[in-house]
Amino acid sequence: MYKPKEKGGKGVPVLYLFLGSHYTSTHLKQAMNLSSNNKTNTMTRFWCGSYLRKLKMIKSDFRTPVAFNLPPAYVFIWKFLEHFKLEGEESKILTNHRFIISVVQDRESVTPVRGLRYGDASTVWRNVSHPVLSNRLQDLSWMVAHGILPVRAVMHSRGMSATSICPRPGCGAPESVRHLLWECSAAVDLWAKAGSLQFPHLAREVLHGQLVLYGVSQQKITKKDFAEMWLTLATIKDAIWTSRNLLVSRRRQMPPVAVKRNIKGCRWRAKDTATKKNRLRLRGRRSRRSTNRGPSSGGLALRVRQEGRSFRAGFPSEHQRCLEGRDGSGLGKESPRFCSTFNTQRFCILYSCS
Numbered sequence: 001m002y003k004p005k006e007k008g009g010k011g012v013p014v015l016y017l018f019l020g021s022h023y024t025s026t027h028l029k030q031a032m033n034l035s036s037n038n039k040t041n042t043m044t045r046f047w048c049g050s051y052l053r054k055l056k057m058i059k060s061d062f063r064t065p066v067a068f069n070l071p072p073a074y075v076f077i078w079k080f081l082e083h084f085k086l087e088g089e090e091s092k093i094l095t096n097h098r099f100i101i102s103v104v105q106d107r108e109s110v111t112p113v114r115g116l117r118y119g120d121a122s123t124v125w126r127n128v129s130h131p132v133l134s135n136r137l138q139d140l141s142w143m144v145a146h147g148i149l150p151v152r153a154v155m156h157s158r159g160m161s162a163t164s165i166c167p168r169p170g171c172g173a174p175e176s177v178r179h180l181l182w183e184c185s186a187a188v189d190l191w192a193k194a195g196s197l198q199f200p201h202l203a204r205e206v207l208h209g210q211l212v213l214y215g216v217s218q219q220k221i222t223k224k225d226f227a228e229m230w231l232t233l234a235t236i237k238d239a240i241w242t243s244r245n246l247l248v249s250r251r252r253q254m255p256p257v258a259v260k261r262n263i264k265g266c267r268w269r270a271k272d273t274a275t276k277k278n279r280l281r282l283r284g285r286r287s288r289r290s291t292n293r294g295p296s297s298g299g300l301a302l303r304v305r306q307e308g309r310s311f312r313a314g315f316p317s318e319h320q321r322c323l324e325g326r327d328g329s330g331l332g333k334e335s336p337r338f339c340s341t342f343n344t345q346r347f348c349i350l351y352s353c354s
């Protein structure tokens with residue numbers, strides 16, 4: 001979970017690393033005289049001086065007093081650097097929290113993918129977090145690549161299912177992730193028809209287990225074609241998983257026609273979600289850029305503008321209703337501070353209702 005996405009994790013930030021890198025870099029920056037506050041710099045240099053001389057971050061100077069023992073607040077820095085084996089790193093890295101985090105994350109190994117024949121594991125993890133996939137499809141692909149989709153064989157091995165046999169009537173094989181999505185008779189029928197089921201992106205490729213499960217193949221394919229094909233494959237896997245869950249939980253078997261319809265609908269929704277996600281990401285980047293320009297374009301101005309718009313939109317009719325009162329007997333009957341229509345004081349005070 002804590003590894004970067006391209007190494008098989010979910011990119012969940014490690015709080016210890018995140019906060020510790022901020023704390024360490026801030027104090028080391030002060031000790032290296034990179035901060036603008038001279039008094040703080042001198043104080044930090046005094047308390048950390050002995051340790052920093054040991055790290056060879058500052059030169060030994062016997063004319064300057066330094067503390068021999070680190071105070072408890074700075075013992076954390078020593079433990080943090082020792083924990084992540086950062087004591088030999090350059091001062092440029094240790095004085096920037098982003099560099100510290102990236103150095104630690106770069107050391108993480110790539111999680112291997114079981115049963116992978118073509119390509120390497122990092123390609124699989126890149127495919128799993130492909131931007132064309134919605135969050136739901138990314139999660140599904142991530143669980144498939146790790147082999148932890150909660151199918152019966154996985155649940156049985158962890159003592160959470162009474163049986164490991166596939167729930168499809170007449171199947172009888174253990175329900176592993178590969179069996180569910182590729183080997184089961186229902187999946188085989190679906191994949192056999194997939195090329196001709198109005199999915200032109202699949203018709204160009206010969207489908208095989210590695211391509212379906214992990215998106216790796218020996219054939220070369222352009223990025224655009226791969227994105228379309230990978231989205232279609234992920235949507236079909238999602239439809240198989242959904243129909244299987246319906247069978248297990250509600251004992252309802254989806255006919256192939258319904259599965260096909262579901263795939264088309266899901267694919268359209270997934271593409272729409274991915275487009276929205278990309279749009280939001282771009283908008284986020286733009287707003288960050290505009291926020292960096294200065295305080296005038298910050299969130300407050302936007303909020304005020306939005307509130308102004310809602311004020312203008314909501315004012316006339318609601319204010320009129322407030323004036324008329326609950327019984328509609330006329331203007332000025334209601335007290336401005338106790339509007340019975342809206343049962344609130346704030347509304348009337350805000351709009352100067354009288």
Ligand SMILES: [Zn+2]
Pocket residue numbers: 166167168171172173179183184185
């Ligand atoms: Zn089966």
